[in-house]
Amino acid sequence: MTVHFIGAGPGAADLITVRGRDLLTRCGLCLYPGSMTPTDLLAYCPEGAECVDTANLNLEQIVGRMITAHRQGHDVARLCSGDPSLYSAVAEQMRRLDEAGVPYKMTPGVPAFAAAAAVLNRELTVPEVGQSLVITRAQARSTAMPEGETLAGFARTAATLALHLAINRIEQVVEELLPHYGEDCPAAVVALASQPGELVVRGTLADIAGQARTAGMTRAATIFVGRVLTADRFPDSFLYSSTRDRTSQPESL
Incomplete structure (x- = not known):
């Protein structure tokens, strides 16, 4: 079983990635920050999944839920607002999962x-x-x-x-x-x-x-x-320049 740190996107439920949405459909436990994540996303969770708002939980309680679910045979979705690589506090969660021997993966989101x-x-x-x-x-x-x-x-x-x-x-x-x-x-x-x-x-x-x-x-x-x-006067980028040799050069700026 795996803990999935999933970027929930900036707010609109339809800005989650297809991969993130699909992961939600198969996780038995979903941990989400209620103050920042739209509850519309929870509709993707499977019937019977446990959805827990982590707004009032501390770090040890959150990680404890992950470890318990993992040991019970459930995949875990840990929703993060925006993208988990930025200001998401996942680094300390992953450190504790490493100590407990619980595997995890990160799925990016729209920051x-x-x-x-x-x-x-x-x-x-x-x-x-x-x-x-x-x-x-x-x-x-x-x-x-x-x-x-x-x-x-x-x-x-x-x-x-x-x-x-x-x-x-x-x-x-x-x-x-x-x-x-x-x-x-x-x-x-x-x-x-x-x-x-x-x-x-x-x-x-x-x-x-x-x-x-x-x-x-x-x-x-x-x-x-x-x-x-407010920039409106600037040269075109080289990427689509008519003077660029496209027969031998890879796309680059």
Whole structure:
């Protein structure tokens, strides 16, 4: 029996992958974060499956449920909001499963920043404007950031930023970024991407914090900062260039 860490996607039930959906249909136990995962996804679970909201469980209780189900002969679905490779707290769960000798696999999902970029109808890597994306968060009451991973440090690269878990400190974020990007740098915030109540604000570093507060954004939001957000004058990428020799070169940017 196997524990499956499944990316549930950013919110909309139909944004789970086909593989993730199919895994749900055969797992006897489904553990899901009720505050972040749409309950519509639970409709894919087989009849008689046990579905447990982990919002009020601690780490040991969650892993304990996995181990018990495994020993009882059940596959386990552990739904993770977005993609399990980002801010999903699966690393410590997998460490404990390793200690218990319980096998597991990861199934990717649509991450929140990708869903938010889709809402904005923007590509985050635009030729000669921005070719790098930094995914990070702001320091609050959560686990401390590693030394050297600061907003100011990332900002010095001028790369496009996608900030998770930062909406309630957006004023501080803006203050740290302004010296490096300037007041006119485009910015946007998408809250509850793909979910009911989806909200979007667009502006610059000069006004984005005020817009987000006025809109009442307080959770499940991604903050974007970078010139790619409004870029309209840039060269075409080399990928589909008419001057490219397609007879001998593999596809590349």
